[in-house]
Amino acid sequence: MDNRLDSQPLRAGGVTVELDRSTRVAALRYFDGATASTLVRTVLGEPLPEVQRVIRSASTAGEPFILAWRGPRETWILAASEGPLERLEAACAGKDDVCLVVQTDGILGIHASGTGTPELLRRLGSFGSVPHRGEARTGRFADVAVTVLGLDDREALLLVERVYAEHLLGWVRETLLDMNGGE
């Protein structure tokens, strides 16, 4: 794995930030949302999320997963194990209008939790990019594109391209220093 990203959790200003390395990520791409939604419901028991929404659920086998809206033709699937992704990939095989592109290792998750989470997100990017609970928003954080999932009122998952993860973490580190009594 990428050693320089193996840092300890960052704690300051009422927020804890750590790299989430267990998450598997895939992009479900489709032309027709309804068809794809049916397929996902069949496999995972949940439909595709509405615009800018996140669904947290678990498969019948008890595997937790997240469905996050990314765009009109794209939903991200995040899971702690390969199972949900493999089943979706198998279901997509041979289909004309839906495919699965595995992004594990390419998209990294940075988990932020604590009372300071909204403040951190606001100072990393913008007010408009801070998701409410159950929202998925893509915006510019630390000068790079980040998709932020509002997992709870005080908990968010920042999804960023691996190549920019260190930059984002560096920016987070600096911001936390200022949240920690810098003003």
Place this chain on the structure above:
Amino acid sequence: MSGTRLGEPYGRRIDRSRPISFMFNGRVLAGLQGDTLASALLANGVRLVGRSFKLHRPRGIFAAGIEEPTGIVDLVDGRHRTPDERATLVELVDGLAAESVNCWPSVGFDLGAVNGWFSPLLPAGFYYKTFKWPGWRPFEPAIRRMAGLGRASLERGGEVYEEISENVDLLVAGSGIAGLAAAAAAAEAGARTVLLCAGREPGGALGWRGDAEVGDLLVRARRAGVRILTRTLAFGVYDHNLVCASERLAHVPASATRRLSERLWKFRARSIVAAQGAFERPMLFPDNDRPGVMLAGAVDEYAHAYGVACGRRVVIAANCDSAYRVAESLQAAGIEVVALLDRRPSVDIGTHAAGVRAIANTGIGKVIGARSVRGCVAVPADGHSAPRLRLECDLILVAGGHAPAVHLHSQAGGRLRWLAESSMFVPDGNARGLVSVGACAGVFGREAAAQHAADVGRALALGFTVPAAPVGGASRSLASSRIAAVRGKQLVDLQNDVAVSDVELAARENYRSVEHLKRYTTTGMATDQGKTSNVNALVLMGEFTHREPAEVGTTRFRPPYSPVTFGALIGRRVGALYRPLKRLAAVEWHARHGALFEQFGNWSRPAAYPRSGESLHQAAQREALTVRRTVGLFDGSPLGKLEVWGADAARFLDLMYLGTMSTLAPGQARYGLLLNENGVIVDDGIVARVDERRFWVNTTSAGIERTAAAFEEWLQCEYTDLRVLVTPVTSRYGNATISGPKAFEVMAAAGFGAEFSPQATRHMTLHDGHWRGVPVRVLRASFTGELSYEINLPAGETEQLLQALAEGVETREGCLYGIEALEILRTEKGYLHVGTDTDGTTLPGDVGFARGIDRKAANFVGRRSLLRPAARDPQRLRLVGLAPLDGRTLLPTGAQIANAPPPTQTEGHVTSSYPSPSLGSPVALAMLARGGERLGEQVTVHHLGRRIEARVVSTPFVDPKGERLHG
């Protein structure tokens, strides 16, 4: 002028129970909590604060706010300096130390003041006229030492800056009565409203007077949910209602290791309300820049807000009615108003001040005192007739009328009109997305301003039509306050030492455009941006060119409205965060193996792996030669990667690339040039077919974003009927490229099976498989000209693969190689590098792909442009090889090819050039006019006065038959 504190109720902003100690020019002084540096200096009787920009004239505090042109200081803390701070904006803190600017050895005895003796020789634009021979350079250092303001620090302090963005319904810039009224009304109507207050507390000019209505509005605004940001100044309006503002958070002592000091706000507002008030206009008379000449409104503010009496005996030079109110206000505070000299005829004067001796049709003909005011001489407005009246005073106030702060309106594209009666420019209607209210809209009546602003706020919140501004309420004032017949330097721009005579000179020299006037005289430049000088300069320009101010017009106001620190603009983009650099998954592994990292196309990647004592150049030469002789290992992870999927993917890629991709069978790969609609090459890469619907597209490392964006744009805007999905996967995959005659030996040693042997896996084919249980995608393609395998695998496994391959490389006397060696290798082969060998004019035919255009039957992006005669002009530049005639001299990249030394018509230029370790002589690629027809021809390469003879040769330089590719 002897400054002292006034008793209660004066001094609303200060806390008399909290004394503060500070230093000015090494002297320890006392101030109070709530003071600005300016108010504290005035309270201590400090008159001489600094020296002027050009002539080193003595200068004091002139204003009380953002418009301050002369009270400029450097804040000093140890070895750290913050230059050019306006003393009027610096909040006093314990231990603060300030120094005067532009003086040596001291502000009191400044050798630079000798410039004043030569001022007749230093008119506007003197440096353009005087220092022509032998050139500007010899004079520049001395002039720069003599002129200017503060000195920037070379030490980094503890300041940290950040940037925050926000979307709002309504942004109100300015927190006076109009701004508060607009914000309160908008928020009460449901708009998400942010109010920016440049000072410590909202309220504007009425705030420091303790106005009750302002207090009520503030309560209403807060109750309605208006977010009020204090110490936050909107300094720029940009496209699409973007407003930038800087928020000052704290003064940072250099001893502090870290302190957030400033924040840049980027507001995207549905609507903007400008409510930044108006500036008082100075009066023109000789020596009107002496310490002790101040804006009347500022002196009133120092009295009410800070309890500071700037003087005890005051003469007021007036051109408007507000001077009378100030006169009464100061009299009430116990400050004697010796006389009010009104430049206007009696008929224009609309008020009076009880107990004040007011004289109409009169101005100041002379100021008595050099470093402070000791008196003045009053003269009739015509300057000629008697009597002349000598007045003893320690302070001269100027009240020349008002200039609305139209900056944001102008930045937003708004037009201005001249209001002759009050001699001011006001907004001519509203700018797009921005509405001005209050004094900056030309609405000076208090009731009218508050009502109009509230109506505007409500209308913007509800989407109604915005009411027109009821412009008016300002008194009559003359456009020109100059007294023509008096002698002496009358300063128009106090900060830049621009005098009336400079404007007159510019007119005599036939400068007519206001833009030219500004640049020639430098009026309106530097830290105050002409807030107190612009209108006077424009009026004078009109006077000297026999035009009305409306005909002269104004310059277009540009951001920033007020100086912004570089730190605030940069924010966190310092050091490692300077810009988002893409980072290799195996970066630590490369570092352990001695990589020298450099930035290439937003990536930080190994340029080479120098051994002890080796330079980058020597390392690259060694690495390139090693690849040719044995084998080399390269991290190709930055190569752009896209998955293109869908029933129409093949057809789509035919449209996007010069090169037919639809005929590829699964597992086959083909080189392609990506063109824009003009036929210009924008990227290249390899397209491989994974299965019937799925393609694997490699782009250049720097070209992935533009390629992905081009694909999406064509799919979304033009080829909307195609069922294709494009997914970038660059980050997902790492790439280890093994290249050289022993490439497969290394792979086999690392555990790759015989199915990857050169015999089983042909050049330009793609194979999916597994290595140690990890899925790999192996592409047989080469950018070195050697047998090569590009092995793609999940990014997190890259290090493991590199390590396994490196062991095999080492035992075969191979090496790791970086991007520099790759450049040498591909140049030896004559391979095109898009962006290095091409530019924004290069067409496929220029780089040897003319046949591809003709042979491709299907349509593709750029095709039509390539069929134009100009695209087939035989005179076009063509990519060729160049070899120096002497076999030794490296042809500099960028050097021009021409028959004669420059300046002349060039025939082309060198695009890539390296010493070839394989050949023992330099090789180069060049774009040359009619290049393809000139093989064997001798050409001359010119570079910085050198001539190098070279011969046009065919490429590749190495392995012309391409046999090495196949192992």
